[in-house]
Amino acid sequence: MNALFDRRSNIPKPSVRGFRHINRYWDKTRDAVAAKILPGEYYVTLDDEYVVTVLGSCVSACIRDRVFGIGGMNHFMLPKKMNQDDDAPVDMSEAARYGNFAMEHLINDILKNGGRRENLEVKIVGGGRIIANMSNIGLKNVDFVRHYLETEGFEILGEDVGDVYPRKVAYHPLSGKVKVKKMRSQHNSTIVVREERYMNKIETVPVSGDVELF
Numbered sequence: 001m002n003a004l005f006d007r008r009s010n011i012p013k014p015s016v017r018g019f020r021h022i023n024r025y026w027d028k029t030r031d032a033v034a035a036k037i038l039p040g041e042y043y044v045t046l047d048d049e050y051v052v053t054v055l056g057s058c059v060s061a062c063i064r065d066r067v068f069g070i071g072g073m074n075h076f077m078l079p080k081k082m083n084q085d086d087d088a089p090v091d092m093s094e095a096a097r098y099g100n101f102a103m104e105h106l107i108n109d110i111l112k113n114g115g116r117r118e119n120l121e122v123k124i125v126g127g128g129r130i131i132a133n134m135s136n137i138g139l140k141n142v143d144f145v146r147h148y149l150e151t152e153g154f155e156i157l158g159e160d161v162g163d164v165y166p167r168k169v170a171y172h173p174l175s176g177k178v179k180v181k182k183m184r185s186q187h188n189s190t191i192v193v194r195e196e197r198y199m200n201k202i203e204t205v206p207v208s209g210d211v212e213l214f
Helices: 094-112 137-152 190-204
Strands: 023-027 032-036 042-045 050-055 059-065 071-074 120-126 156-161 167-172 177-182
Touching: 042 094, 050 059, 050 071, 059 094, 059 137, 059 167, 071 094, 071 167, 094 137, 120 137, 120 167, 120 177, 137 156, 156 177
Parallel strands: 032 050, 120 156
Antiparallel strands: 023 032, 042 071, 050 167, 059 071, 059 120, 167 177
């Protein structure tokens, strides 16, 4: 474990640069450090720690180098304008650039910190239909991730996607294990409100610049 500690929280600082803004805490249940990511965020680690999130219609790709153990997870959805027609196929239009960025930033940070492209293994989670009166955004998100990974030549080793449930996800990059808990009842609207706020944000803040995969 990285020996540099944040004195305020007594939690080791991230082993990969650029993730000081991510909320990290001691998870008593797992007896380990956990990094909690929100919609639009991702996290990469070299350490023996978990990456956790709660997914509704958003999706997460859990990616790691199975040889060196470095890996991470993202949490994103496609802009709403890609999902207005349930019968329309997912394409690689300008709107899809947001999804490309979410995937490419995660993969690039793994590669920049010692991962090898040929060693990467991928699992995907999420894409539930948690808002009954909306188009199936979750399914479009899942379709996008599958298409992206197929295009880039990555095999999906496991998935837990679709259905109507939000999911709590805990990913351990060092071992590659993904633990998923389906939340079969929603006692409040926190997940829906959070995703609607995120959706509005990505509709109004355009993605700029280009990311080139290593």
